[in-house]
Amino acid sequence: MNMGPVLLVEDDDTLRAACVQALELAGLDVEPFDSAVRAARHVMPSFAGCVVTDIRMADMDGLALFARVRALDADIPVILITGHGDIDMAVRTMRDGAFDFIPKPFSIDHLVGVINRALLSRRLVLDNRALRQALADPRDDLVAQSRAMVQLRTMMAQVAPTDIDLAIEGESGSGKESWARQLHRQSARHAGPFCVLAGAFGSEGPDLGDAAERAHGGTLFVHGIEAMPRMTQQHLCVLLDARDRARSGFDSSPDFRVVAAPAVPLAEAGLSGDLAYRLAAVRLAIPPLRERRQDIPALFARFVREALDQTGRKRFEMSAMDRKRLLEHDWPGNVRELRSYAFAAVLNLPRPAIFGAEERARIGLAARTAQFERLVIIEALEATGGNVVRACMLLQTPRKSLYDKLQRHGIDPAEFRDTGRHDRTRL
Numbered sequence: 001m002n003m004g005p006v007l008l009v010e011d012d013d014t015l016r017a018a019c020v021q022a023l024e025l026a027g028l029d030v031e032p033f034d035s036a037v038r039a040a041r042h043v044m045p046s047f048a049g050c051v052v053t054d055i056r057m058a059d060m061d062g063l064a065l066f067a068r069v070r071a072l073d074a075d076i077p078v079i080l081i082t083g084h085g086d087i088d089m090a091v092r093t094m095r096d097g098a099f100d101f102i103p104k105p106f107s108i109d110h111l112v113g114v115i116n117r118a119l120l121s122r123r124l125v126l127d128n129r130a131l132r133q134a135l136a137d138p139r140d141d142l143v144a145q146s147r148a149m150v151q152l153r154t155m156m157a158q159v160a161p162t163d164i165d166l167a168i169e170g171e172s173g174s175g176k177e178s179w180a181r182q183l184h185r186q187s188a189r190h191a192g193p194f195c196v197l198a199g200a201f202g203s204e205g206p207d208l209g210d211a212a213e214r215a216h217g218g219t220l221f222v223h224g225i226e227a228m229p230r231m232t233q234q235h236l237c238v239l240l241d242a243r244d245r246a247r248s249g250f251d252s253s254p255d256f257r258v259v260a261a262p263a264v265p266l267a268e269a270g271l272s273g274d275l276a277y278r279l280a281a282v283r284l285a286i287p288p289l290r291e292r293r294q295d296i297p298a299l300f301a302r303f304v305r306e307a308l309d310q311t312g313r314k315r316f317e318m319s320a321m322d323r324k325r326l327l328e329h330d331w332p333g334n335v336r337e338l339r340s341y342a343f344a345a346v347l348n349l350p351r352p353a354i355f356g357a358e359e360r361a362r363i364g365l366a367a368r369t370a371q372f373e374r375l376v377i378i379e380a381l382e383a384t385g386g387n388v389v390r391a392c393m394l395l396q397t398p399r400k401s402l403y404d405k406l407q408r409h410g411i412d413p414a415e416f417r418d419t420g421r422h423d424r425t426r427l
Contacts, residue, residue: 004049036060050077050118077118146292160186165258170286173336176261192218215256226269289331303342386416
């Protein structure tokens with residue numbers, strides 16, 4: 001994961017050097033400072049990391065640094081390192097919004113664990129801000145931020161105004177029909193029909209001549225063309241020959257453009273020679289989602305917006321589990337799988353259920369336990385209207401323990417505190 005920097009503020013040279021070495025060995029990006037004044041100059045509202053500061057320092061102390069950071073952005077995590085006499089002060093500061101406090105002496109493992117939680121919390125805050133901005137800024141149906149997709153979109157813009165027949169290649173779920181519809185909208189035929197021909201192509205299948213009539217003046221999208229029998233392929237070629245004569249003024253046959261979407265690469269589709277030659281001239285290849293991860297956040301935001309519109313919910317925020325899935329999953333079902341995941345997340349459904357048994361079997365016991373714990377806490381907050389005290393009684397757990405779990409799972413009790421809470425499920 002792309003975690004941000006750790007600003008370590010400690011005026012004890014020996015302790016600071018030891019902490020820097022240990023934290024770097026733990027894989028953290030550490031920026032050390034011997035003065036809170038100097039550290040404060042490096043914190044901006046867009047700061048993507050966390051601050052670890054001693055409380056007792058000359059010049060500016062850790063509490064003053066915390067106040068300055070909080071004034072810039074209250075969601076920047078600040079971790080206070082305290083001496084024995086400062087613990088009560090640190091607890092009060094946590095009530096004011098400090099992320100955590102660590103009393104001296106402390107173990108490096110404990111410090112690393114707290115820092116990792118703080119960095120993840122900050123990353124979630126920034127990701128959810130970006131998600132809300134994306135939800136407020138709807139674009140067209142096609143997301144093309146990665147280089148491969150920008151190139152594909154450029155190529156589509158070049159071929160859309162022409163009348164050439166073509167093929168759109170891509171794995172199952174990659175969005176071939178969406179791209180075909182976008183190509184149709186960009187073409188001179190945009191006012192005509194977009195007719196989909198799919199399914200069985202045998203004697204009981206769709207009538208090709210009828211489909212050609214319905215597609216007159218528009219686009220005939222043939223899904224799974226590799227399943228088309230040879231006789232039907234030949235019939236399609238006859239219709240295309242008649243169409244070409246009609247364009248030359250020698251016939252009155254239906255005028256339509258063919259956009260084919262084979263389930264396999266066109267070279268492996270086994271089409272008859274004439275039909276294969278017609279479609280091979282221009283091929284638009286949609287890369288699988290795992291090869292264009294840069295597009296995943298924007299696609300996810302688009303599907304979240306769609307899910308919110310369809311379900312009537314007003315708000316959604318990503319959890320750590322959702323972010324981990326978006327970053328690490330290969331999405332073998334491509335855009336279709338990502339859309340299903342977004343809907344499950346907005347509806348607060350157990351996400352592993354939408355994947356196959358093989359993948360579910362790979363989820364460790366700790367991850368399954370965490371998912372179950374999170375769902376139980378959400379149910380308790382829904383039952384108590386977001387009242388943490390009553391939720392503690394219901395769950396039979398200490399308040400501090402529940403607050404730790406709320407922070408770890410990214411759950412805000414405030415989201416459950418009125419009758420419309422079901423519209424603002426926080427994930």
